[in-house]
Amino acid sequence: MRNVAVVGVGMSKHVSKRRDVNIPELVYEAVRPCFDETGLSPKDIDALVTGNMPAFEGLNTPELWGAGYWGGLRKPALRITTGGTTGMSVAHGAIYMVASGLYDTVLTLAFEKQSDGDTTMGLNSVGLADFANVFEYKGDMESVTLSFGGAIGLFVYQAARYMAKSGCTIDHFDRAAAMLRNNAAKNPYAHLKQPGSTAEDIAATRMLTYPLRYGHTCPASDGAVAMILTSEDRAGKIADKPAWIKGLAACSEVATAIGEYGGGSINIDPTEQRSCRFAANKAYKMAGIEDPTREIDLAEPYIPFAHLLFIYFERLLLCKEGDAPRLFDEGVMDIEGDLPTCPSGAVMSTNAIGASAMERIAECALQIMGRAGEHQASKEVHNAVAHGLGGAANFNTVTVLGDKPNRG
C-alpha cells in the first residue's frame, strides 16, 4: 500500500448540547482548523470521506446537506457508517482513497449531534426487528427490555465475565474510570472533565446493572472531528512532522447476546473479541511490528465503559491475556507510564458516537506529532495503536500509526 500521512487534525469542543448550531455548522468547527493549520483550502482536497452514527439524529445521509459546508462541493464523496466503529471505518475509507492512488489529499470527518436526536430509540432500533420476533413467538419481553436497556445492557455481561476470567474486581473499574476522568481534564476537546476524580468518587456512584456503575459509563456528546490525509510526496510540504498510517484492519463477527431475530449467537464469549485480535494481528503485520508489547508506545482503544480498558489492552495484544489489571496497577497505562493508554480520557469522557472512533486515530496522531498539549504522554511516541468498537461488540477496527512511513 502507498504510504499515507495524517497532516491535519481538527476537533470541535464536545459538550452535551449545542442547540445554537445545526449539524453542518457544528462539523465546520472541526473542519476549519484542519484547513487553517495545514494552510490548505478545498482546492487542494481531492475527495471527502464522512460518516456518523446513522439514525440517531433522524437525518438520512446528512452529508448531502453538509458536505458543501465542509469544502466538499464538486468532490468525490463517500459516506461510511458502521455503528460505534463508524469514525474509524470512515478514516479507513479515507486512507484507502489515498493508498489506492486514486486521490492524493483527502479530507475525512465524523460527527454526532446527540442533542438533536433520540439516542435510546436509536440504539434500540438496532434490535427492534430481533425483539419483534421474540415478541411474535411470545417470548418474555420483560427480560429482553430489562436486560438490554440501552447499550450498557450488553456490556454488563462482558464486564462480569471478564472479572471471572481475569480475577479483577469492580475496584479496578473504579480506578480505571478515575484515571480516564483525570486524563480528560487535561484534554481541551473532552466533554466530561473531572479533575481530581478518585476511585472513591466513582465507587460512590450508583450501581446501574451489576457490575457497572454510573461512573463507569460515558456521556452523550455533540461534537465532530476532521483530519486531512495525504500521500508521501505531499506530506512533507504540508506538515513538519506528519503521523504515518502504518497498518489498518477491520474484522466483523456476528452479534453477541441476542442473535438475529432471536436466534442463538455463536459469538459465545463477549470478552473474547476474536475479531479484535484478528484485526490487530493484521494491522501490526502491515506495520512491521513483531512485538506490540514492546514496539507500541501508546494506545487509544475505544473505551465507552471502564472494564473495556482492560479487555482491549489485552485484545490489542499489548500484554498477555489476563495481565491488564496488574499492568494497570503498576501504572503502565498512566500518561507518564510505559504504555500510556487513553491519555485523551477515552470515549468514557467524550462520546459523539460517530466521531469517537476517528478521534482515537486523531489522538494518536496528535501524540506522534507531539501536539497533544497537557495530555501529551511523557515518553516519546514512535508507534501508537488506535481502535474502534461497534455493533453488539462484534465490529473491531484497528489502525497503527507511527512517526516514520513504512519502508520496503
Place this chain on the structure above:
Amino acid sequence: MDKKEHISVPGQWPLSSYTWKTERFLDKYVEGLKEKKILGLKCPDCGTVYSPPVSICAKCHTRMRLGEEADWIRVSEMGSVITYTVIYTDVAPGGLKDLAPEERRFFALIQLDDVDTHFLTELKEVSEGEISVGMRVQAVWVDEPQGALSDLAHFVPVEWSI
C-alpha cells in the same frame, strides 16, 4: 453552552411504519417447547448446532435446512452460565430508581450442553453471592406449555452434579 432559547424543529422517525420479515425458523423450535423439548438445528455444512435456531450459518455461509428432519436434534436442558448480570435499577417516572436487594433480578447468557450458541434467559432460585460464571444451570418449564418461547420459563442452578 449558552442559556439563550434556540429555535429547533421537531420530527420523527416512524419506526412503526416499517415491516420486518424473517424466515419461520422458530416455528419448529416452539413446537418442541410445547412438548417440553429443547431443539437445536445443525448446520448441514460445518455441523455447528444452534439453539435457538437461525436461518443462515454465518460461520460457513450456508442456508440452514429448516425442513430437514435430520438436521433438528433434541438438546440438553442443562447448560452453563457464560456470563450474567444483576439488575440494580429500573426505569421509573423521572429517571432511574434503585431496586431493593429482594427486587433485584438475574439474567444470564446460557450455553446448553451439546450446543454451539448462547441465548439470554432469567436465572431464579439463586442469590447474588452464589451466582458465578461457569455455574451449572437447568431449564424450568411452565406448567402448561403453549408452544411459545416463554414455555422455557427460566433457569435455576443444578442442585446435583455427576
Place this chain on the structure above:
Amino acid sequence: MQDVEGVVELSLPMDAAFNWSVGAYMERFFGGFKHKKFLGIKCPDCGKVFVPPRMICEDCFAETEEWLELGDEGTVEGYTVAYVKVDEKTGGLADLDEPEIIALIKPEGADTCLIHRIAEANPEDIEVSMRVRAVWAEEIRGELADLRYFKPAT
C-alpha cells in the same frame, strides 16, 4: 426435504423523536418573518446572495456575513402541480382532493430559490418568471409556519 414456506411479518408500535437545532443563520431568517421579510446573506467573495441564508458559500468556502433585506416578493423559476402527497404514515402517494402548486421561487434580490406553495391561483395560470408575493399568517411568531404560501402579485 420439505422447505418451510412463508415469512413472519413483524412491526412494533414505536417511533423515535427528534428536535433539530436550526442554527444561528436560520434563526435570524425566521426573525425576518416577524417583519414579513426574507433575509438573504451575501458571500463576501463571489457576491452571491443566498436564501435561505447559510453560514458558508459552498463555491468559495467563505463564511457569509452581510445580511440583506429582500422584501417578500419573488419570481417563479420552476413548478409542479401536485396531484398526490406523501402519506405521513405509509410513505405512499395519496391522492389530493385539490391539486396543489409547488414552486421554486427566487425572492427579489436573491441568487437562489426557495421551495414553497402557490395558492389563490389556478394551475394553468402559473408560468415561469411570473411574480408572486408571500402570504403571511395572521399571527406572526417568527417561525416557519408564519409563511403560509405565495400568491400571484398582480
Place this chain on the structure above:
Amino acid sequence: MMDRRVAIVAYAQTSYESKKDQSREMMVYEAVRDLLEMAGISKAEVDTVVSAQNDYLEGRTISNMRTVGPLAAFMKDETKVEMDGAFAAFYALARVLSGVHDIAIVAGESMASCYPAYLPMTWTLDPSFDRPNGFLNEVSAAAIQAGAYMERYGVSEEQVAGVSVKNLGNAAKNPYALRKMPDIDIDSVMGSRMLYSPIRELNAYPLTDGACALLLAAEEKASEITDKPVWIEGVGNCHGYYHLGDRDLAGCDSLKTAAEAAYRMAGIKDPVKDIDVAEVHEDYSHEELIFYEALGLCKEGEGAGLLEEGTTAMQGSLPVNPSGGGLSANPMCATGLIRIVEAAMQLRGEAGEHQVPGEPAVALAHGQNGICAQQNAVFILRR
C-alpha cells in the same frame, strides 16, 4: 493513476419484485451465494466485503450488524457504504487498488415492501426548512426538475415518455426486471396516473425489493477465477449542490464532473465513439435525457433527439439501459450496482435476450445518490 488492474470477475442478481416472500437477510444471502458459486470460490478466499445499505431503508441502525452472516463477511474486513451501490463498488475498488486486499465482495440491497415508500428520502431534506414544510420529496423534486429541463429546451411530455417506452420495452427481455412492458407505447405512459406534473406513474421508478452483488479481483487473482474478466478502466465520483434552489436543474453538473474524471482515467476522448453500451441509473424518465447530455453523449438540449433517432435503443449505435434501467426496477442502494453488473454482462456477452448486438468492448455504468442525482458515480469498463 491506477497501479493495479482490477476486474469484475463474477456477479449475481436476485429477481426484482414488489414484495418478496423472504427476509432481506435471506435475499442478501442468496445473492452472495450465487456470486461465490459463479466465481467458483469459497468464503475463505474473500478478503473484504463492502455493502451498500441505508438504515432508514432497513428500519434499524447499524443495518450491517445483522448482515455479517448473509454477506459472507464473518471474520472479514467488512464495511458499509450508506449510499447507492455504485459508491460501494467505488470504495471496494480503492480497497483492492491499495494492494491490501485482492478479492472483494460488493453487495447492495433494500426492500421497499418493508420501508415507508417515499419517506426515507424526505429525511434527507434540510430539517430547518424543506423537511418541515412538506412540499418537497423525491418525486416532487424530480417533477420540478423535469419541468425546468423541458421548459429550457422545449422538450415535450411525449418525448420524455419515449424514455419509458424504450426502457420498459427493453425490460421485457430482462429476466430480473420488475416492470416488464413489451407492448408499451407513448399513449400508455401518457395515460398513466399523474403524480406531480409532468411526472406520471410510468415516468417514475417502481418501489422494488432486490439485491445485487459483484466480485472484484486484482489482476493476478482475476485470471484464476475467470477467463472473461471485465476491467475497471476509469472511475469518477462527484458531490453537487444540496439545495434544489441552488442548482441549475436543467442539467446535472455533478454527473458531468464525475464523467469527465472517469473518461480522463480511462482515456476516453470521444464518449459517443469510444463507448459501446451504457447503463445509467435513472429514477425518472426525464433524468435519462439529462444524463445523456451530462455524459457528453450529445450536446445540451439534444437528449430527446438522441433518443428519437434511435442511437440509445437496443439496436442503436450506443444502447443505453438495455436492462430497462431504474424505471424497470429500483431497489435503492442496489440500483447503481445493478448498472455495473448489467454493463459487465453486456461486455461478457452474457445478457441473454437483452444482449446488445456487435460484441461491445467498452461500457459505461452510472449510479446516483440523493434527490435529483446530487451525487454521481461513473465507471468505465472494458473487456
